Amino acid sequence: ADGVRTAMLLCTSAGNDLMFDECLCEQGRNFGNKIWNAYKLVSSWKVDDTLAQNETSRIAVEWFGAAMAQTRRAMEADFTDYRISEALMQLYKLFWDDFSGWFLEMVKPPYGEGIDTQTLAQTKAIFEQLLQFLHPFMPFITEEIWQHIAPRKDGESIMTTLWPAVSD
Numbered sequence: 001a002d003g004v005r006t007a008m009l010l011c012t013s014a015g016n017d018l019m020f021d022e023c024l025c026e027q028g029r030n031f032g033n034k035i036w037n038a039y040k041l042v043s044s045w046k047v048d049d050t051l052a053q054n055e056t057s058r059i060a061v062e063w064f065g066a067a068m069a070q071t072r073r074a075m076e077a078d079f080t081d082y083r084i085s086e087a088l089m090q091l092y093k094l095f096w097d098d099f100s101g102w103f104l105e106m107v108k109p110p111y112g113e114g115i116d117t118q119t120l121a122q123t124k125a126i127f128e129q130l131l132q133f134l135h136p137f138m139p140f141i142t143e144e145i146w147q148h149i150a151p152r153k154d155g156e157s158i159m160t161t162l163w164p165a166v167s168d
Contacts, residue, residue, distance in 0.1 A: 002138040003028030009088045009137060031092060032141050035134070038100050039145045041108070042123055048114025057119040060106035064126060067098050072164075075133070088137050095130055124149055129164040 006028030011020055071094045078087035107123055109115040128149060135142040135158050146158040 002140050009085045045115045051116035053116045053118040057107045061122045064103045132164045
């Protein structure tokens with residue numbers, strides 16, 4: 001369902017007819033797989049309490065925070081102008097290119113080694129914010145991952161969380 005919703009939004013632009021293409025469902029499905037695989041990667045990292053955050057990870061967290069703030073501003077402008085598909089595309093690029101393509105590669109620990117506590121906590125916090133941004137577009141996968149990425153109370157749902165506040 002999330003793949004179809006994503007396909008419908010990716011092929012729609014404000015004020016135009018819907019030019020549906022089944023290949024976009026595959027793109028939506030692939031995006032869902034990318035989100036799920038990013039979650040599996042982050043959840044597989046083991047913490048090494050003896051490590052301190054290295055400079056590369058610190059810079060990566062700072063850089064991604066700025067990229068996320070910029071994307072949030074662009075998305076909010078798109079929402080204001082009823083350009084929902086444009087907002088999704090901004091978020092798609094942020095997650096696929098910047099988060100999965102760059103950020104996770106910069107912070108992931110070397111094979112077989114642990115990650116420092118601070119970097120893992122910051123990465124999970126960023127992931128949670130991305131899930132909150134993605135939730136209006138892909139509600140099923142984001143709810144599932146959000147429930148597992150951190151301990152939750154009974155009845156707690158991503159649907160009732162506030163839009164993430166991102167520092168500028």
